[in-house]
Amino acid sequence: MRVAVADVGTNSSHLLIAQSRPRVEGGDTPGDSLGYRVLDALKDRTRLGECLDPQGHLTPEGEDRLAGALTSFRTLSQAAGVPELRVYATSALREAPNGAEVARRAHERTGVYPAVISGEREGELTYLGAAHSVDFGPDNVLLDLGGGSLELARGGPEAAADVLSLPLGAIRMRRAWLGHDPPTRAELRALGDAVRAALIPHVSRFAARPGTRMVLSSGTAEAAAALLAAGEGAAPGSVNGLPVSTADLGALxxxxxxxxxxxxxxxxxxxxxxxxxxxxxxxxxAALEALGVAGATVSEGALREGMLIEELGRHAAFAAGLSARQRSVLEVAERFGANLAHARQVAALAQDLLARLAAAGESFPPEAHSLLTAAAGLHEVGQIVAQSAHHKHAAYLIRHAGLRGFTPRETELVAQLARYHRRSAPKASHPEYAALPPADRSLVSRLAAVLRVADGLDRSHAGGARLSGLRRQEGGWTLEVGGATPLDLVGAREKADLWAREFGPLSFQGLT
Structure with a gap:
């Protein structure tokens, strides 16, 4: 499986394209032990932090820079045979009052949606990336410095347990405190005092303890390690895993x-x-001094590596839990170049919606779960033919794909579910639908209603939407959704038409 991920930061944006591979313990390169091999990478110095107006809004120039980076990333990932590019945006869009609108317009211009993530989510993923790049022990503290923010994360060998995001990024602090070129000692002292003041309330959470491993993850840390190594006559091809002392950083x-x-x-x-x-x-x-740290290890693994590892892990867990005939669905989806990450997310949401409907008293036959899961996995395979009318192309391909383990009737039901995941709802004037027995027509219409909402809830292809509750009340239903982007909620509302016909009106409550 190939995966493409990208992060959009205040200073720069990075793309990473990788191929999953069997884990090789004790390998010579980071990819050997991570279960992937990097195929390509691209860095775009977007400098979005330079494109903010006095109120913090991203300017049209910033939007152009973002669109240019996303277009380049998408072109490269598609050339590598990766149908899906997952993009997370951090501090610049997170703090811009127009960040959500910028993300929406970027999607309209490029076809790629930069999902804005929280500082805590950013810290968790960066910790995951660092944990797979350097050797983490029982207790680790990661400092990840970006252009707009500083994330601190504490945890064990694999995952962060405590994450904090502070507005102490390099670009932000340079603008706030360093007005001269070169900066004066007084300016630098003031910057350090500001950092220490911001950290004082949190020192007990992230201070070094006996056995704590301190890790730095940022372009700043990598550049510093490279400069220190060069000063000692070394020129390492990689600074991953190099130790740096706080004293040496101060001298540098x-x-x-x-x-x-x-x-x-x-x-x-x-x-x-x-x-x-x-x-x-x-x-x-200043942060290392405030935390009482004598030194730290530099990690080249960061947010995008964490995104990559998470994505590969999700797919591995999904594939491992499939039945024999659902594995056949996955093989067909891969054969036709379907977006597997999106298919997996839609399948999970559809299964959850179906279970919640059943718990609320709606009746479905035992086969409903399997049919809906298969349709969710294959609903976009028609895009290999054309984007236009891909729902109809999907139905044709499913009918003739040779799905194993499905009877001819079940294959036809899966095909019709995929056909109705978008555009027109089932109608008596549609020949294939009209040819079904009444019970199957009802089943297709009800399951397609679920599939449409699930598909809408991943309109951004960010994979973040999670269901928190489904309530039946007078006048309809309310669905509580966490982790959805604004685009996801819009997509779900637009595709709730068939749900309203089959079950009653559906409203959405987005949870932060």
């Missing part, structure tokens, strides 16, 4: 502070960070 900070931005730009190790390196190092050094 003092050295770089005395250089103008133009002189810093001549240092190849900075990789385009000449204007933010002093602020970034100032934040990291």
């Amino acid at each position: 900070l003092d050295r770089l502070r005395g250089l103008s931005a133009a002189r810093r730009a001549r240092l190849p190790e900075l990789g385009g960070r000449a204007d933010t390196i002093v602020a970034g190092l100032g934040v990291l050094h």
